[in-house]
Amino acid sequence: MKLTEVQFGALKPIDGYGPGFFRVGGEVFQGAVLVTPEGTKPWSGSADPAELLALHGSVDVIFYGAGADVAHPPKALREALEAAGIGLEPMSTSAAARAYNVCLSEGRRIAAALLPV
Known part of the structure; x- marks a missing residue:
């Protein structure tokens, strides 16, 4: 089996995360x-x-990373985004980070709103 490394070009994937922080494109965010x-940001x-x-x-x-566990976003947030035509996919933060990276490598129009683990 041949493995191919994912190429992001100038785009910045989520490199890692931990208690209270994220590393995106090599830069750390608290x-x-x-x-x-x-x-x-x-x-x-x-x-x-x-x-x-x-x-x-x-x-x-928008992939909504709710922290260590899956949790539904507030109803007002979900309804506001639905009215604007933006999909919101709630999941754990780890799943949201992985999904963001996969979709980013495919050139999809996505974002990730992530709460720390």
Whole structure:
């Protein structure tokens, strides 16, 4: 079997994460983060949907990493994103990071809103 290394080009994958931090494209971020193909920035969390709604038109789906365990996002957040036509996929943070990297390598229009583990 031949293994092929995933190529991200100029895009920055999620390299790792741990208690309270994320490493994206070699840069370390403390706390919750919003990761998009355009860049990574601190995220204020699910209480304020404005940061995620601002992605309208640039992403089709946001992977919602809820921490160590799967948890549903707040109803108001889910409804606001649905009204804007943005899909929201809740999962654990580890699953969201993996899904983001796979979809990023495929050139999909995605983002990851990640709460720390």
